[in-house]
Amino acid sequence: MALPSKRLSKSRMRSRAAHHALSKKVLSSCPNCSARKMPHLACPECGAVMKKPAKATKK
Ligand SMILES: [Zn+2]
Helix, strand or coil, X not given: CXXXXXXXXXXXXXXXXXXXXXXXXXXXXXXXXXXXXXXXCCCCCCCEECCEECCCCCC
């Protein structure tokens, strides 16, 4: 079975993990209520999508 043939040193493992940092979340402001929201998604505060009010959803 596929197994690593040699143990990796701490240094090798850590230098590989140096590229695994999470990137910061991108936030834009809502054009309707200027709350912070994810771009291309409906506003969690007012529900507006691209300046138009979103359709009512079942709850
Ligand atoms: Zn909004």
